[in-house]
Amino acid sequence: MSKRLVYLDNAATTPVRPEVLEAMLPYLGKEAFGNPSSAHRFGRAARAGIEEAKRTIAETLGAEPNQVIFTSGGTEADNLAIIGAALASRDRGGPFRVAVSAIEHKAVLAAAHAVGRLGGLELILPVNASGVVDEGALEQALAGGVAVVSVMWVNNEVGVIQPVARIADRCCSAEVLFHTDAVQAFGKVPVSLPDVRCTLLTISGHKIGAPKGIGALIVRDREAVEAIIHGGGQQFGIRPGTENVPGIVALGKAVELAAAERAETERRLRALRDDLELRVLQAVPDAVINAWQAERAPHVSNVSIPGTDSEALLMHFDLAGIACSSGSACSTGSIEPSHVLTAMGVPRELGIAALRFSFGKDNTAEDVDAVIGALPKIVEKVRSLAAVLHR
Numbered sequence: 001m002s003k004r005l006v007y008l009d010n011a012a013t014t015p016v017r018p019e020v021l022e023a024m025l026p027y028l029g030k031e032a033f034g035n036p037s038s039a040h041r042f043g044r045a046a047r048a049g050i051e052e053a054k055r056t057i058a059e060t061l062g063a064e065p066n067q068v069i070f071t072s073g074g075t076e077a078d079n080l081a082i083i084g085a086a087l088a089s090r091d092r093g094g095p096f097r098v099a100v101s102a103i104e105h106k107a108v109l110a111a112a113h114a115v116g117r118l119g120g121l122e123l124i125l126p127v128n129a130s131g132v133v134d135e136g137a138l139e140q141a142l143a144g145g146v147a148v149v150s151v152m153w154v155n156n157e158v159g160v161i162q163p164v165a166r167i168a169d170r171c172c173s174a175e176v177l178f179h180t181d182a183v184q185a186f187g188k189v190p191v192s193l194p195d196v197r198c199t200l201l202t203i204s205g206h207k208i209g210a211p212k213g214i215g216a217l218i219v220r221d222r223e224a225v226e227a228i229i230h231g232g233g234q235q236f237g238i239r240p241g242t243e244n245v246p247g248i249v250a251l252g253k254a255v256e257l258a259a260a261e262r263a264e265t266e267r268r269l270r271a272l273r274d275d276l277e278l279r280v281l282q283a284v285p286d287a288v289i290n291a292w293q294a295e296r297a298p299h300v301s302n303v304s305i306p307g308t309d310s311e312a313l314l315m316h317f318d319l320a321g322i323a324c325s326s327g328s329a330c331s332t333g334s335i336e337p338s339h340v341l342t343a344m345g346v347p348r349e350l351g352i353a354a355l356r357f358s359f360g361k362d363n364t365a366e367d368v369d370a371v372i373g374a375l376p377k378i379v380e381k382v383r384s385l386a387a388v389l390h391r
């Protein structure tokens with residue numbers, strides 16, 4: 001009998017949903033493979049697929065169809081938002097400075113860094129012990145003048161929800177653009193543009209059952225961003241290049257499904273996540289749930305197990321048929337805590353012993369049982385090995 005595999009790394013990526021695959025297939029084959037810029041029937045069929053996806057995404061988020069700019073994923077959308085907004089501001093004679101939170105995904109942090117390398121300035125907004133952005137630091141950044149503020153809706157490592165509506169209001173009053181990376185938020189918590197006065201919002205397909213390599217940036221004001229890729233006139237010149245039609249159609253379908261199922265998904269995943277955390281603490285009483293005190297999205301649990309290290313835990317779980325993610329990064333041979341846990345002030349020994357379990361629509365109570373069944377032995381093994389190594 002083959003081993004039952006458990007996938008608890010849905011914040012990293014998700015499988016393509018059958019309904020999404022079915023929707024995109026005609027755009028790969030002979031039915032609608034045309035170039036959407038072509039005027040003939042093949043082109044028009046492809047264009048119709050794009051327009052429908054735009055309408056669905058816009059309607060779901062509370063935007064206008066022409067505000068949906070498709071990109072190659074969340075990373076590109078974040079880069080377009082940060083670098084594009086900084087360049088547009090500079091060219092208008094405004095500030096060439098950006099402010100981003102310390103716990104952003106690397107796509108935002110590295111884009112902010114690129115602005116710095118281009119001669120601008122990147123300001124990093126600290127977070128408190130719960131992982132929530134320091135609004136005093138935000139006020140200072142706004143007072144000093146910035147082109148764009150970027151604060152993610154939901155953090156990918158610990159699941160913390162940021163007060164994006166309030167931050168957006170503050171930015172709006174200060175006449176500063178606000179961008180939010182909603183890659184981990186969409187489909188898990190209510191995401192609606194009319195509730196949040198943000199000009200720019202990122203989503204990514206592969207976190208919600210569409211393929212990798214497709215995402216979108218919602219651009220509510222086209223003057224706000226300058227293109228960072230140059231080419232033809234597609235997508236108003238903001239993001240030129242022949243559109244990834246099958247990917248776009250897939251994103252439209254995945255967004256439609258995720259929005260329709262969101263409330264039920266949120267309820268189900270929260271119950272699974274809470275059950276996991278309760279039982280982890282029963283099995284390993286000195287385990288620490290990172291950001292437990294914060295308002296969190298339902299699908300992410302980040303757990304530190306003192307006296308272990310993330311990589312060893314991860315490998316043992318993998319051997320047991322359970323896929324999760326390490327909350328630390330292995331760089332130049334030594335394990336370093338993630339920048340998110342470090343920014344939250346999590347002590348190093350807990351930071352290097354962090355694991356992320358992230359739930360998706362296919363997870364069940366048996367998956368939690370499998371983790372809890374495997375956990376005590378794995379912790380014992382990793383701890384005894386660590387004790388030998390440190391003797």
Ligand SMILES: Cc1ncc(COP(=O)(O)O)c(C=O)c1O
Nearest residue numbers: 073074075105107156183184204
């Ligand atoms: C919060 C967040 N932003 C951005 C990204 C990058 O998205 P993509 O993988 O589509 O480039 C990810 C993916 O890990 C993410 O979790």
